[in-house]
Amino acid sequence: MTRVFSGIQPTGEPHIGNYFGAMRNYVRLGEQHGENAIYCIVDLHAPTNPHAYDPATLSRLTFDMALANMAVGLDPGKVIFFVQSQVREHSELGWIFTLTTPVGELERMTQYKDKASRLESTPAGLLMYPVLQAADILLYKADTVPVGEDQVQHIELTREIARRFNHSYGDTFPEPKAVLEQGALRVPGVDGHGKMGKSKGESSTIGLLESVGSIWAKLRPAPTDPARVRRTDPGNPEICLVGDYHRLFSDDQTVLEIWDGCRTAGIGCIDCKKRLMVGIERELTPIQARAEALRATPDAVLGGLHHGAERARTIAAPVMDEVRSKMGFLGASAGR
Ligand code: AQP
Numbered sequence: 001m002t003r004v005f006s007g008i009q010p011t012g013e014p015h016i017g018n019y020f021g022a023m024r025n026y027v028r029l030g031e032q033h034g035e036n037a038i039y040c041i042v043d044l045h046a047p048t049n050p051h052a053y054d055p056a057t058l059s060r061l062t063f064d065m066a067l068a069n070m071a072v073g074l075d076p077g078k079v080i081f082f083v084q085s086q087v088r089e090h091s092e093l094g095w096i097f098t099l100t101t102p103v104g105e106l107e108r109m110t111q112y113k114d115k116a117s118r119l120e121s122t123p124a125g126l127l128m129y130p131v132l133q134a135a136d137i138l139l140y141k142a143d144t145v146p147v148g149e150d151q152v153q154h155i156e157l158t159r160e161i162a163r164r165f166n167h168s169y170g171d172t173f174p175e176p177k178a179v180l181e182q183g184a185l186r187v188p189g190v191d192g193h194g195k196m197g198k199s200k201g202e203s204s205t206i207g208l209l210e211s212v213g214s215i216w217a218k219l220r221p222a223p224t225d226p227a228r229v230r231r232t233d234p235g236n237p238e239i240c241l242v243g244d245y246h247r248l249f250s251d252d253q254t255v256l257e258i259w260d261g262c263r264t265a266g267i268g269c270i271d272c273k274k275r276l277m278v279g280i281e282r283e284l285t286p287i288q289a290r291a292e293a294l295r296a297t298p299d300a301v302l303g304g305l306h307h308g309a310e311r312a313r314t315i316a317a318p319v320m321d322e323v324r325s326k327m328g329f330l331g332a333s334a335g336r
Pocket residue numbers: 007008009010011012017018019020021022049115146147148149150151184185186187188195196197198199200
């Protein structure tokens with residue numbers, strides 16, 4: 001039996017990197033695996049990020065992330081979809097794994113190094129993030145984790161954490177595998193600075209629920225191949241973020257035309273971006289319409305999440321009982 005788990009942080013507005021790298025995959029795997037597809041808004045991870053310090057902001061971003069996933073097609077009646085902090089076992093298993101995970105392994109994580117380098121003072125939670133992530137996954141004994149390329153190193157660490165626990169206490173956890181959405185491994189930020197990411201702020205992201213006018217305001221000045229200084233200079237769409245976005249949003253014929261037009265200077269960068277906007281509107285407009293409809297019925301969104309948390313607990317609680325018992329916590333087998 002395959003069991004899928006993935007989490008998404010409510011650290012900002014969901015963006016097209018999340019959509020192509022993860023959220024679409026969630027829906028597809030949900031259709032295949034039903035309630036063996038478990039998805040979680042990982043709010044306990046979020047307050048390591050200054051965007052989510054404010055309580056009202058955290059709850060708004062958590063709600064919006066739920067709404068966006070449902071608008072993309074995630075059905076809380078079919079898959080298990082919930083908010084991490086509503087299932088306490090995540091924190092408990094996270095602590096258990098913290099006990100034995102070497103700090104050196106955590107300090108080697110690329111995402112930690114990248115995020116810590118942007119902060120004056122580094123919260124311990126940022127270092128521990130992959131440990132709690134391992135607990136999120138292993139609490140459900142999941143073996144399949146749909147993620148973007150940025151998370152592959154964390155999934156490898158999860159495998160090591162599972163191996164270490166199994167070695168010490170007997171076979172308990174599977175060693176999960178990352179499932180990557182080919183073609184959207186690492187969607188670049190619209191500002192041209194590395195991967196698109198919520199914690200980099202809105203200048204990096206194209207929001208899934210962002211208005212067409214606002215997207216165009218970011219896309220118009222977005223950097224393209226630096227070789228295209230003048231309109232008549234040919235370029236290389238393979239090294240241009242607008243080329244990357246065309247591959248995500250445009251049909252095959254348009255991609256061919258753009259590739260040829262860019263290489264021969266037959267099309268200018270602004271026209272290339274305008275054609276991209278056609279694909280963006282086509283993809284995002286129906287999602288945004290569904291999101292608006294859901295926003296009008298917030299109780300349905302919250303009810304779906306509570307139902308998901310209840311179902312998640314029915315899996316998480318016996319796994320935690322097993323862990324406590326195997327580790328020798330007194331009275332563990334009697335449950336709580
Ligand atoms: N740019 C991306 N390309 C492809 N996949 C991506 N994912 C995130 N960014 C990209 C995938 O989305 C899922 C949720 O990950 P997350 O909540 O950690 O998303 P984030 O935007 O990266 O959030 P952060 O951590 O707040 O921002 P940054 O990256 O700026 O530090 C994951 O499966 C992820 O792979």
